[in-house]
Amino acid sequence: MNMKSNRRQFLRASALSVPFILPSRVWSADVAPSGRITMGFIGMGKQSDHLLRAFLGQPGVEVVAVCDVDKTRREHAAKKVAEHYAAQKTEGWKGCMETGDFRDVVGRKDIDAVCIATPDHWHAIITVAALKAGKDVYCEKPLTHNIHEAVTVMAAVEAEKRVLQTGSMQRSSGEFRVACELVRNGVIGKLVRAEVQFGPPPLPCNLPEEAMEPGLDWDRWLGPAPVRPYNSVLSPRGVHGHFPDWRMNAEYGGGMITDWGAHHLDIAHWGLGVDDSGPVEVRAPEGCAELLKERQNGKVEGCELVYGNGVVVKHVQRGFGAHFFGENGEVKVNRGQFEVVLNGKVAYAKGEKTSVERAYMTAEKELLKDAAVKLYNSTNHMDDFLKAVRARTKPITSEIVGGRSAIACHLINIAYRTGKTLKWDPAANTFREDSCALSELTRSYRGEWKV
Structure with a gap:
């Protein structure tokens, strides 16, 4: 069989061959006429702590289930939910189920939507299961662990006619929207190139074995990844206040390339106007593969993504953010940072006496008053998802946005x-x-956990 046939078969499998990992196909009811949305949460670590508080604060949301493979974390989350509804004196709330198996959540007919904040290697598996069970999905970024999963998730959302929001929430912040509108409307002239600034790629896991306290289902934590001994770097026990470093181990995450690339490369895509496309060429810098073999990932940068319009986006490790270079100026944006350079002079910027809000709002008022391109304006990422669920529309970071950004990061x-x-x-x-082996598009999946 030739390579072209193999490629066609691979793509067809990516889009269509998603296994049924629920006991049976279970469909949730439509959102209640009152607009109330019942939610279940899967993965109750540090990021989910923020998400849980945010969704509990949204009107018309009722949280009825939490799931984590760590017993202490799920019990803590269930207690927080119960305390919230007790303080609100909510009538009709029937309690919060806690479980270590995500299938208990997606299989419930009374749940409309799920929020997924597990380690990355679980994202696509749980997302597809939820979609097939008729749930809408808020999934943390990066949307997937590999390209095959991104293609599969995008196809599954379309096939199941569900709503998916990716947690690339910078698109719901004004400084990023205005920065991209400036670029899209040609305020800095024709766009020539861009830089995305974030940390290094991952390395294969080589952590030593540690003793594990009772209360963690380690085999379930590993899921589709290879069997390896427990180490607290991957899954610190109980409730803690930091982001674990599983993300820097290739079996579970994509390093800072996907962890922060899903934010800043996503903004580059928004500025370039390539939400439903991607690069046509990806250039590796000389010596990068050798550096990774030597576990020197902190020295690996300089990869260039070339897009169909000729714009080159380069990854660098210094700083954080997205930096657009046009023929007549520059736009730099990061969280809490905003700067516009026109004709070699700083025209708008956050400073000692100027807040980031004032800087971008002034630039918007003065430079974009009659702009031809107006981008999707969301000011609250969770509220935007809920509005899309109720209206059955695409949210600001739909599966297409999240999937395409993830693919670029994986490349x-x-x-x-x-x-x-x-x-x-x-x-x-x-x-x-x-130009590359098809095996690079996917991973080896362990046991029943496949997409």
Whole structure:
């Protein structure tokens, strides 16, 4: 069989062959006529603590289930939910189920939507299961662990006619929207290039075995990943206040390339206007594969993504944010940072006497008054998701936005890992000219956990 046939079969499998991992196909009821949305939460770590508080604060939301493989975390989350409704004196609330198996949550007919904040290697598996069970999904970024999963999730949302919001919440912040509107409307002239600023790619896990206290289902935590001994770096026990470093181990995450790339490369895509596309070429810098083999990932940067319009987006490790370079100026944006340079001079910026809000609002008022391009304006990422659920519309970071941003991040990691220049077809979501092995699009899945 030739390579072209293999590629067609791979893409067809990516889009259609999603296994049934629920006991049976269970569909949730439509959102209640009152607009109330019942939710279940899966993955109750630090990020979910923020998400749980945010959704509990939204009117018309009722949380009825929490899930985590760590008994202490799920009990803590269930207690917080109960305390919230007790303080609110909510009538009709029937309690919050706690479980260590996500299938108990997605299988409930009375749950309309789920919020997924597990480690990345679980995102797609749980998302597809939830979609097939008729649930709408808020899934943390990056949306998937690999390209095959991104293609599968995008197809599943379309097939099941559900709503999905990716947790790339920078699109719901004004400084990022205005920055991208400035670029899209040509305020800095023709866009020439851009930089995305975030940390390094991941490394294969080599952590030693540690003793594990009772209360954690370690095999379930590993899920589709290879069996390996427990280490607290991957899953610190109980309730803690930091983001664990599983994300820097390739079996479970994509390093800072996906962790922060899902934010800043996502903004680059917004500024370029390529939400439903992607790069056509990805250039690895010289020596990057050798550095990764030597576990020197802190020195790995310089990957270039070339888009169909000729714009080159380069990954650098210094700083954080997105930096757009036009023929007549620059736009730099990060959380709490905003700067516009026109004709070599800083025109708008956060400063000692100027807040970031004042800087971008002034730029918007003075430079975008008659703008032809107006981008989706969301000011609250969770509220935007809930509005989309009620209206059955696409939210600001739909599966297309989240999937395409994830694919671009994964391509950077593949380029760094292989040291190759990748030829990419963003329409077919596969490599062109046999520039890389198809195995790089996916991973080996363990046991029943497959997408």
